[in-house]
Each structure stands twice: as structure tokens, then as C-alpha cells.
Amino acid sequence: MNKTVLAGLMMVAAMGVQADEEMQAAAGQQVFAQRCHACHSEDTSKNTFGPSLTGVVGRKAASLPRFAYSDAMKASGLTWTEDNLRLWVTDNEKLVPGTRMRHVAITDKAEQDYLISFLKTLK
Ligand code: HEC
Incomplete structure (x- = not known):
């Protein structure tokens, strides 16, 4: 395979990944609208x-000014990594x-x- 063809294929693959992420984020927006947006x-x-x-x-838990977090959240010491966000939405009261x-x-x-794809777009 020559280099131009290879570069073209790599570009298509990269675009595919991007489109995929956009679709995931769009699906995530629906989940957010139904399950989170009320609050x-x-x-x-x-x-x-x-x-x-x-x-x-990537933000530290309970780190926004002017929001009255619970003592439990303030004491949690968590950072909202993707793994912690997964645990949180699975069962927030357990975390x-x-x-x-x-x-x-x-x-x-x-x-x-x-x-999570959708939350990443909230910048
Ligand atoms: C009934 C209202 C309500 C719903 C629904 C809700 N949340 Fe929350 N959320 C809160 C409140 C209140 C807090 C603050 C909790 C505390 O201080 O203990 C919070 C805190 C959080 C935090 C921690 C933020 C920080 O600054 O530390 C994350 C992350 C979060 N929610 C994500 C979500 C996601 C994702 C959903 C949807 C799956 C969701 N929440 C649904 C009310 C809600």
C-alpha cells in the first residue's frame, strides 16, 4: 500500500472515531435531559x-463556590474522574x-x- 492511500485510510478512521464520539455525546444529552437536567x-x-x-x-468534588454542598460531599475527597462518575451514576448514595x-x-x-461523553462536552 502506498503512503498516500495509507494516510487517506488513517484520516477516514480518525473521522469515524470523531463521528462516533459526537453520536455518543448526542445520546448522552438525551440521558442527561431525562435523568439529570431537572436539577x-x-x-x-x-x-x-x-x-x-x-x-x-476532572474537577474536584464540592469545589464550586456558591453552592451549598452536603458535608458528606465536602468530606468525600473525590475527584470526578470518569471512573468515579460511573460509580456516582450507578449508585451515588453508595459512593x-x-x-x-x-x-x-x-x-x-x-x-x-x-x-460521560456528553459531560465531557460541557466546558
Ligand atoms: C433530584 C435532583 C438531582 C438529580 C436528578 C441529579 N442530581 Fe446530581 N446533584 C444534586 C445535588 C443536590 C448535588 C449536591 C450533592 C451534595 O452536596 O451532596 C448533586 C451533585 C452532583 C455531582 C457532584 C458535583 C460537584 O460539584 O462535586 C455530580 C457529578 C452530579 N450531581 C451528577 C449528576 C448526574 C450525571 C445526574 C443524572 C444522571 C444527576 N446528577 C442527577 C441533585 C441532583
Whole structure:
């Protein structure tokens, strides 16, 4: 295979991956709209019933100013890595006993993937 063909194939593959991520994020937006949006705004300037989730991936738990976190969340010492976000949406009360967030149980791995792809777009 010559180099031009190879480069072309690699580009198509890269575009495929990107389209895939966009589709996942779009699916995640649906999950978010149904399961999270009632309490969480996508707008960074807004804490609603729950804290803003803009930039949440990689953020330290309970780190937003002007949001009244529970003592449990403040003491959790967590960082919202993808793994911790998975545990959180699987069973938030198990991860942080005493949290003020109502119990959620998103146990479907694909649904979690979509949701996390979407949360990553909130910058
Ligand atoms: C019934 C309202 C409600 C729903 C629904 C809800 N949350 Fe929350 N969420 C909260 C509250 C309140 C807190 C603060 C919890 C605390 O301080 O203990 C919170 C905290 C969080 C945090 C920690 C943020 C930080 O700054 O440390 C994350 C992450 C989060 N929620 C994600 C989600 C996701 C993802 C969903 C949807 C699957 C969701 N939440 C659904 C109310 C809600």
C-alpha cells in the first residue's frame, strides 16, 4: 500500500472515531435531559438545585463556590474522574453516603458511556 492511500485510510478512521464520539455525546444529552437536567444546569454560571456540571470531568468534588454542598460531599475527597462518575451514576448514595443528591441508578454501561461523553462536552 502506498503512503498516500495509507494516510487517506488513517484520516477516514480518525473521522469515524470523531463521528462516533459526537453520536455518543448526542445520546448522552438525551440521558442527561431525562435523568439529570431537572436539577443540573449545563450553564456554568448557574447552580440550580444541583451544582453546575460544566467542566465536571476532572474537577474536584464540592469545589464550586456558591453552592451549598452536603458535608458528606465536602468530606468525600473525590475527584470526578470518569471512573468515579460511573460509580456516582450507578449508585451515588453508595459512593457518598449522606449526599443530598437524590438516588440515581444508571447501571447500563452504554448509557454511562453516553452520559460521560456528553459531560465531557460541557466546558
Ligand atoms: C433530584 C435532583 C438531582 C438529580 C436528578 C441529579 N442530581 Fe446530581 N446533584 C444534586 C445535588 C443536590 C448535588 C449536591 C450533592 C451534595 O452536596 O451532596 C448533586 C451533585 C452532583 C455531582 C457532584 C458535583 C460537584 O460539584 O462535586 C455530580 C457529578 C452530579 N450531581 C451528577 C449528576 C448526574 C450525571 C445526574 C443524572 C444522571 C444527576 N446528577 C442527577 C441533585 C441532583
